[in-house]
Amino acid sequence: MTWLYLGVWSALSVANTALAAVQQPAEQAQWQLSGDAFQCQLQQQISGLGQVRFILNPGQPLQLQLSLAQPHDALEQVSVAARGADWQAASAQWLTERYVAELYHHSQASFIKAALPLLQQIQAGAWLHFSVGNASVERTLLLSSTHPARAVADFQGCVAKMAPLSWQQARQHELYFNTGRYQLDAEQLQWLGKLARYIALDRKVTKILLDGHTDDVGTTLANRLLSQQRADEVAAQLLELGVPATMLEVRAHGNRYPLQQSRGTAEANNRRVSLRLIRTTELAGANKP
Template sequence: MTSYLAYWLTSLSLLSAHYQQPPEQARWVLVADPFFCQLQQQVTGLGQVQFMTAPAEPLTLQFEFEQPNLHVNSARLQVIDADWQAPALRRGGTVFSASAIAAQRIEFREAPLLWLQQLHLGYWLLFEFQTDDTDVRLTLTSIEGRQAVDGFRQCVTKMAPLTWQQARDLSLEMQRGQRTLSSAQQTQLRQLVSYLQYDKAVQRILIDGHADDTGDQLADRLLSRERADDAAAYFLELGVKAAMLEVRAHGNRYPVAANQPNRRVVVRLIR
């Protein structure tokens, strides 16, 4: 069946092809990491289907094709009944169009949580791809979908709150005259401290206080110091060791840009 599928995808004379994943190959594989969760199923001869998410990133469903020169014009996805389901469990599914189509990859972003829920209940997925030469329909069957989805959900609950790119450089914008962190800014620092539990490579935390140019350099310097000190104090309150913290007050130096407010505290993680 696989060799015929490869032929279907490259033949100029074939108008359509329908492939169903054999049940013995329809197993989901979980890749679990504090910074990445992936639930994937390999479709031999065609590509790979995968649910993916990362810290602070939306859940997406992707289809990656093996054929490097396959040009997909449109793609759709639908939840369908499994052939073993009793009539009482059978249902029709809404058709969703692809959110993005790129070279060898298609992304569906509209309702991935719904699709996970349906896989958990035993339903299958039907992909429809339109290429320059043919229409391809793939029925993605599933074995032990409930256990696979449960494992994926557990991975998500244990995931770090931020990626390194999101955590390494945080700018807390302050209001005029503000000396202490707002509740929203405290929440951001709590996320950062939570991230530190997953990334043991972080050695130092730089806390840089800044202030606008008000005309009195000493007052600006003191204000920037108060802002940085308050952030440092909150880190200590959250259990961060004092030896990791380095507090610096820059006053009105190093503005973001000309004629732009410089009221901020910048937190940088150093590995």
């Protein structure tokens, strides 16, 4: 997010000009990386104004965010474009497509569509040109960059180590099966690989509940055995992926807990293994995804 402090914006208002501009001094145009497995940020502080940042969380799109320190009456429409750096050739003094922020929240404006193409432009040496305004007033910010290619490469390195799922995606999931089958398909195996990676990174996860289910076609005993096979198959795959056996709790329910009442028909929603992660908040210093 771009944090633009109210003091400077107030000064610009006092100036009583139709267009007021602020340019980040070159000696302060350093991108700073921060992050862990559950968030990566590439941010730049702006003296007297605040901060601009690219931010990525697992399972979410990349965002470029701009925020004022306090709500400001000019935050009705915020746009941004890439512009050639002053040190580049005159032919590079272009403006790319101008993007309008999709999300506004109090003092924040967030760009989603613009984030990736603008990050790529920064990597090539471009600067960011923000416009903040309403019907009567426009104020601009020109954000320069120092060593942008290295900064973006560091951000990409952080992203490569990020968890493949968010907590909301990992905490509960259903794997569905064909009639009478317990084998996992390629898509399910890929998802379990992501889940195992998430579990390895989130130290708050203490247990994984695996509940096998069937539809109500067939005998009670056959369904109970099939639901056990399905849950065991998922557990075996997680073990192979490095999840400790002590974290797994496997239960077989047969057709006792249908998601959809089927009255003797083979309802696909009932042929499943439900996975649910249990977390504790008691681990001091644990990750906060």
